[in-house]
Amino acid sequence: MAILVVGGAGYIGSHTARALRHAGYDVILYDNLSTGSRRLAQGFELIEADIADAATLRPALARADALMHFAAHAYVGESVENPRKYFRNNVTAALTLLNSALEAGIRRIVFSSSCAVYGVPRQIPITEETNREPVNPYGASKLFFENALEAYSRAYGLRSVRLRYFNAAGADESGEIGELHNPETHLIPLALAATASGRELQIYGSDYDTQDGTCVRDYIHVNDLADAHMRALQYLESADQNAVQSLALNLGTGRGHSVLEIVEAAETATGRPVRRSVRPRRAGDPPILIADPAKAQSVLGWTAKRNLPEIISSAWAWMQSASRRRAA
Ligand SMILES: NC(=O)c1ccc[n+]([C@@H]2O[C@H](COP(=O)([O-])OP(=O)(O)OC[C@H]3O[C@@H](n4cnc5c(N)ncnc54)[C@H](O)[C@@H]3O)[C@@H](O)[C@H]2O)c1
Numbered sequence: 069m070a071i072l073v074v075g076g077a078g079y080i081g082s083h084t085a086r087a088l089r090h091a092g093y094d095v096i097l098y099d100n101l102s103t104g105s106r107r108l109a110q111g112f113e114l115i116e117a118d119i120a121d122a123a124t125l126r127p128a129l130a131r132a133d134a135l136m137h138f139a140a141h142a143y144v145g146e147s148v149e150n151p152r153k154y155f156r157n158n159v160t161a162a163l164t165l166l167n168s169a170l171e172a173g174i175r176r177i178v179f180s181s182s183c184a185v186y187g188v189p190r191q192i193p194i195t196e197e198t199n200r201e202p203v204n205p206y207g208a209s210k211l212f213f214e215n216a217l218e219a220y221s222r223a224y225g226l227r228s229v230r231l232r233y234f235n236a237a238g239a240d241e242s243g244e245i246g247e248l249h250n251p252e253t254h255l256i257p258l259a260l261a262a263t264a265s266g267r268e269l270q271i272y273g274s275d276y277d278t279q280d281g282t283c284v285r286d287y288i289h290v291n292d293l294a295d296a297h298m299r300a301l302q303y304l305e306s307a308d309q310n311a312v313q314s315l316a317l318n319l320g321t322g323r324g325h326s327v328l329e330i331v332e333a334a335e336t337a338t339g340r341p342v343r344r345s346v347r348p349r350r351a352g353d354p355p356i357l358i359a360d361p362a363k364a365q366s367v368l369g370w371t372a373k374r375n376l377p378e379i380i381s382s383a384w385a386w387m388q389s390a391s392r393r394r395a396a
């Protein structure tokens with residue numbers, strides 16, 4: 069069985085590609101390398117192209133039995149400054165991918181959605197039934213594609229699992245692949261980098277109504293996400309196809325950690341201090357985002373296995389091996 073992993077040269081896609089290969093699937097990566105990297109795709113067949121390119125998609129999709137769609141622009145702040153870029157890629161180009169998949173006869177899709185579809189939820193933990201009211205163009209673009217998948221499911225029998233990740237973090241335990249974003253905007257790599265470089269970490273807001281005044285997020289290990297993708301695919305392949313529904317699932321641990329807790333965990337893992345400064349709150353940053361992952365547990369039998377110290381130590385091991393490689 070062959071899986072086309074679109075956006076497979078990126079952070080989460082590359083970890084999932086490895087998990088799929090390990091489970092015996094044939095894996096083809098499709099990526100324009102706009103934010104992904106050839107390094108993360110090493111050892112895999114990579115079709116280097118854009119999802120807006122229907123002519124290149126056609127033969128690639130003809131070889132696949134199912135699609136995993138990770139490709140997107142994913143910086144919230146940038147989406148506010150340049151929404152056009154986000155709607156062009158995450159909506160217009162993504163619809164070319166979806167229509168090409170439909171025409172190629174693909175009926176199973178696993179999609180990278182985000183907790184950004186919920187906006188600023190009124191209730192924590194967040195269940196899948198929480199209203200979807202995104203507060204930035206990135207979240208709106210993810211919601212649009214979710215809606216398209218739901219409509220295609222009803223009209224054309226295309227089955228999808230829309231996985232709403234909370235904060236992806238950590239790295240493969242092999243130390244061979246990990247997070248490679250440029251610019252890096254995620255807290256854990258930034259805090260770890262601050263311990264190594266002595267550069268100051270910016271903390272946005274210390275007056276939230278949380279245990280220590282800083283924002284609280286649900287950090288989920290990237291290999292736990294990869295495992296959930298495998299299970300979502302297996303769910304879509306179930307023998308009893310009549311029982312398979314298109315659905316959305318939260319992927320988080322159900323536990324929240326504040327920014328200051330992450331900073332302290334980074335200091336513990338590295339044995340070095342993080343210099344920090346507190347800035348004003350960023351617009352549209354919800355105080356607390358924590359998943360209720362019960363539905364993923366009941367439908368997929370999935371739970372996150374790795375805790376915060378394991379997330380941080382794997383991310384640190386990857387950063388150290390990456391800096392050794394750069395020095396060599
Ligand atoms: N990282 C997180 O915490 C997080 C949280 C929620 C949702 N997500 C979603 O998960 C997915 C993967 O995120 P990531 O952190 O691995 O990001 P990433 O930038 O590392 O990966 C995205 C990949 O898609 C590719 N891509 C983008 N546009 C493309 C296009 N038009 N054609 C072909 N390839 C294209 C990029 O080159 C990159 O390799 C994204 O859809 C993101 O919105 C991520």
